[in-house]
Amino acid sequence: MASVTFKNVWKYYGKTPAVKDLNIECPDGSFVSILGPSGCGKSSTMRMLAGLEHISAGDILFDGERINDLPPKDRDVAMVFENYALYPHKTVLENIANPLRLRSVDDDMIKARVDAAAKLLEIDHLLDRRPHELSGGQKQRVAIGRAIVREPRLFLFDEPIAHLDAKLRAHMRGEIKHLQRTLGTTMIYVTHDQLEALSMADYIAVMHDGELQQWGTPSEIFNKPVNAWVAGFVGEPAMNFVTCDLVGHNQEVFLRHENFEIPLLPDQVGKLNGAASAGTARMGVRPDALEISLTKPHQPSITGEVFVNELLGGDMLVEVLLDGSRIRVKTVPEFDGQPGDRCHITVNREKWHIFDAMDGHAYF
């Protein structure tokens, strides 16, 4: 077990920076997820941790000890690769035993450890098979088995369940989280799937274009995104963004658009830091913080036109046309607005966000 610290870490491929000035502190025993779209530098970060890539600048510390110059075999980490990377010419048993064999552990010990790992992952009946005889989910369990068979200081999981089908993926999310709690070892989990990160991690590091955007617990990331990019990346269906004008009037600040004029809550006005006079801003609100109806409600609302209805089983997603933009609203399946109908949307103002129109940082 170890805490992991990134100190001003940079990674360059030739002249292209892939990771820019990364500073992260992962507490001992925590489950940390690095989240970002492809090409954001998350895999480079993981490979630097494992010792597979040279660290161009900065330091990585395990328990305060600099590990930049250690070769992979001396870092005492265990890694699960995206495509499992099992050894095709070895049996499942030998695949799992490999890290122990390389450390010259004696045979009785190896057998005991492999059996324990296999039982935990429910692959004890597969030990004589070879990787090509396994299904995707089984291969993935073997790959995890190879990681947990010894007690490393750190687990590195590089999108390990990205190639599984949706149902098995949902199942494995719970399994991996449970496994990490059971073993108590620090885990760094790289993923592009925000749902995986939100559901499993203790802390999430959101990365974009090689830069750390936000570090926080899943609920902080989801409820208090620091900028419009994080807000748009996390959450499914994605957050709605509408560019509006901020207008001050009689101690109150209004958000004005061709289709609506809604006042901010009093405590939200303070958070704007006087930016109200700046004019435009981006309002962001998640589809489930909106309510739609065909009759005009009493509170201030957004008026629009139903563009399309998508029934998602238990919910319905309604896309509403405003002047110059569209917003999506999550509602009940019984909503019977037809495309072209005039409709009214009320906003849960506790849950909306105002982002700067220029650099996208969040006021609240």
Place this chain on the structure above:
Amino acid sequence: MTKISQVSVGAQDATSKLFRAREHSVEVEARPLGGDDIKPRKFNPPLPRRYYLYLLAPAIGILAFISLYPFFWLIFLSMQDVDIMGGNWVGLENYANLLTDRRFLNGWSLLLKYSAACLFLQLTIGVILAVIVNNSRYEKVLVTALLMPMMMAPAVAGLLWLFLYNGTFGWYHWIMESLGILGSASILAKADTAMAAIVMVDVWQWTPLITLIALAGLKRVPRDQLEANMVDGASPLRNFFAITLPNLYPVLVIGVLLRFMDNFRFIDHILVLTGGGPASATKILPVYLFEVAFKFFKLGRGAAIALTLLLVTIVLGKILVSVFDKPKGSRS
């Protein structure tokens, strides 16, 4: 949850065992409607193929003429005692005589030694060179340079080395003598050094082929397996033997197959360098065959030797191919 799935898939025992790990997530196993007995009412007729024979006939005819006809003629020849005037039928006598022919048996043992030495050196040096080239920044230049010996006609290579080995002005002879490794006797004039000398020529000319094949193999060694093994705790050397070599194995088998068949056929450089001497020390079987058939014109006896050589080549080739074809699972 688990119970429901076990009940629903209980009927298909084999599959439920195979996918045990999935039982937890797939809670309701869907089964197709109907059963195994559904079939289409009528099958479409296969595509007509009546032109195939006519289209293939010329090719088959030419092939039969240039390859099958000489082959059967060779078998026919091996059953006769042939000289300039013609042949008379002797049945299997040519074959029976071979069993007591000391030069024939000596030819086999020399051929096997020669072939084994060549293969061992070419594989070892070839793979090491491939690894070096693969990790080099100047890969393209190196590959071009390595290809040069292969582009040379074997007889020309033999002549080139004849000069290098020459006892009066040969460069290699001079180096060896200066270093005190060899005495003043010519390299090709002593029995043990002559064999080493022809092995050396073959290694010089054909190691690049193994290097090229191994280089192609190295390109497809899965990087993630190498990396996984490194993270598991392997040193670079162990990584090479644990991951790179097993992945290289299939292409190396092809290399061995090509090279061992060449060793059984190519004698150009031997004829140029030693002609089988000194005192039959390098008279490997193909050289002996050449001597019998085209120097002494014992065509019947030569045909018999050629057929045994062919038979052994085919059998060894088959064994190698079957090793290569073995499914991945049964290899350790």
